[in-house]
Amino acid sequence: MAAVQDTAVAVGTGASSRPAAQGRLARIWARHGAGYMFLLPWLIGFFGLTLGPAIASLYLSFTNFDLIRAPEWIGTANYARIATADPKFAAAVKVTFLYVVLSVPFKLAFALLVAILLDRGVRGLTVYRAIFYLPSLLGGSVAIAVLWRQLFAGDGLINSLLAQFGIEGPSWISHPDYSIWTLVVLSVWQFGSPMIIFLAGLRQIPTDMYEAASLDGASRFRQFYKITLPLLTPVIFFNAVVQTIDAFKAFTPAFIISGGTGGPINSTLFYTLYLYQEAFGNFRMGYASALAWILVLIIGLFTAFSFLTSRYWVHYDD
């Protein structure tokens, strides 16, 4: 590269204009070319797989498109139908919000609780941490969704366990009031990755703060409330945002447990599942594109809201 630069400089000082122009190009290439060469695969991917498709998707959301005939422009009709005349959309939004509101707080609470138990010198930390993290790693697979379907079946393991305590459990999966809980429990079971992030956050809190507080006679509970919790708010915030966005995008468990239907009576019709049904079941690609953009809007609004409210409860020390 250095050699190219030298010749470029030499040619650039020449009198005639054409070599000078070549020299300038060579110089620009020498300075910036390598960067773009290394970036090339990503650039192709960005234009071809992200930006291009995103623009196309926005266009398709204003059309009727069934993959066979050319897209037909229908203006805002898709959005109008979503807003006013689509009960399944309303059901999907309701189920998805319910899932987010039920699963994320429970998951974070478990993650924080276990992280605090594991913090500061528990013997066998690595073994416990491994056991608690394993479900997070396996949880996205079809096998686990299949397992959950059996655990929560009417004659499944959960009800057998409940029966030992004299409780008669409902048929979780086939009852619309309970089916969402199967999915919530599956999600909460995977609290391992927020737990690991909490653990990393807890280790950042200097031990001498607790020692000082303890000397001042602060109780364990007060120490948690006055030191741990405030100093941990940035991590809590991070985990909450990541887990919520993730919950909005959940797909596999609802698909497997409901057999792709979102039933019974749309009670497990996650937003992404509805989008999938419209796109690849009914081949309403234009309508599904509009659904996708509404999802982006929902996630975007939620994220903006979180960041706006965060200033009132998230403490950054610098």
Next chain:
Amino acid sequence: MTDATMSSATAPPPVPTGRRGPVGSILVHAALIAASIAMIYPLLWMISASVRPEDEIFASTSLWPSAVDFSSYVRGWFGLDVSFGRFFWNSLVIAVLTVVGNVVACSLAAYAFARLRFAGRNFWFAIMLGTMMIPYHVTLIPQYVLFLDLGWVNTFLPLVVPKFLASDAFFIFLMVQFFRGIPRELDEAAMMDGCGAWRIYWKIMLPLSLPVLATAAIFSFIWTWDDFFGPLIYLNDMNSYTIQLGLRTFVDSSSTSDWGGLFAMSTLSLVPVFFFFLFFQRLLIEGIATTGMKR
């Protein structure tokens, strides 16, 4: 946050500070052991169900089978028109190609962002970070149309080619963070000796970055192995099914009659992920702790 937590994750575990008395310590262990059992009970039950005689599967909540019987594995393996060996092979091919694509393409981009100077670098870096926020649903349908037009549907190409174009921006970000921590003097010395960008990338950055490359590779493998949505929309012919699609088909076609086979194949499908977890636990946990990556 990232740099700070990175250093803490690699630091040795803290010495017990004695904040808990012996009674408190016993209570903590009791709670942790109870929670651990609850966490892995479903998994152990599934493994146990896969080796039980068929009539005993739902009969008890105990984990100990009265007799060990591996016939479920044989029935499950050959339970569909296409054997599970084919599904495993397909998953393996896709996962290995994905790993190669992600490691190569993401490390190239990360090297440019972390080390090279060129006009527009900060602009593209911001764009790259922005793409991590976009849910895949936005690009899903046009991408499908594109791959359909290219004649790639029902091949592995739609699942693999994007990885060679660094479509998992997350790994770029992870690698940029790591590359920035490698002393610049090394590149400068190499440049003095006449090394170009390629040689610095190949001879200095990559060898020094094995931990982060391994982390990206392992997560790539596990996520691809577990991926259900991508294969669901792109693979229609049973001969090209991945293990996840095979399992789903098994649920639909024969689960009501063959629980043992279903649990046996489910257990087998988790084995590769479990072994990766066993061998690379430290890398996986550090990857999560430093970046919060999750899928």
